[in-house]
Amino acid sequence: MFATDDPVWAMWFALLARGPGFRSTRNGVWSIRGRRRYFFSVDSDDADVLADGWLYVLPRAGFTPEPAVAGLLQSGQWVSPEPVKPLARLAVTPADFPFADLIGRHNSGDSMVRTLWNARTAYRRRPRALGS
Numbered sequence: 001m002f003a004t005d006d007p008v009w010a011m012w013f014a015l016l017a018r019g020p021g022f023r024s025t026r027n028g029v030w031s032i033r034g035r036r037r038y039f040f041s042v043d044s045d046d047a048d049v050l051a052d053g054w055l056y057v058l059p060r061a062g063f064t065p066e067p068a069v070a071g072l073l074q075s076g077q078w079v080s081p082e083p084v085k086p087l088a089r090l091a092v093t094p095a096d097f098p099f100a101d102l103i104g105r106h107n108s109g110d111s112m113v114r115t116l117w118n119a120r121t122a123y124r125r126r127p128r129a130l131g132s
Contacts, residue, residue: 001080003058008038009076011097014053021045026106026115029076041104041115049103050094056086 004010006029016025023043029036042049063078094100106115 001083003063003078003080004076005078006076007055008036008098010055011053011092012040014055014092015050015094015097016042016053017044017046017049017051019044019046019051022049023108024106026112028116038099038102039104039116040099040102041106043106043108048094050097050100052091052093055090055092057088057090058084058086 009027009029012027016022021044025043026041027039029038060078062080062082062084064080066077066079104115
């Protein structure tokens, strides 16, 4: 079972619409001077890439953080080898997602570098008050 202690990640996966036109998602976060920068991209024919969903509050016991890739890159995922019972669930809607205006699009042939470049460009175009 996978979980995260990052509410933005939890919302992304709770809201991600995986309809018939959905093929993949590319997403990530990097931290610059203690401020997180997220990127979100989908390969989808669907106009709406977010749909209503649920956030599940899970007990921390039994979960451990995934090890860093190459000792450097954190996935933000926590793993439990055993199923756990949710403590609570919260309804979320696309309007709740703070980065809905920054979801990019990619094609299967696009490189990850291109996906990251598009995310960087979107952040630069976003008004400063919203990008913090």
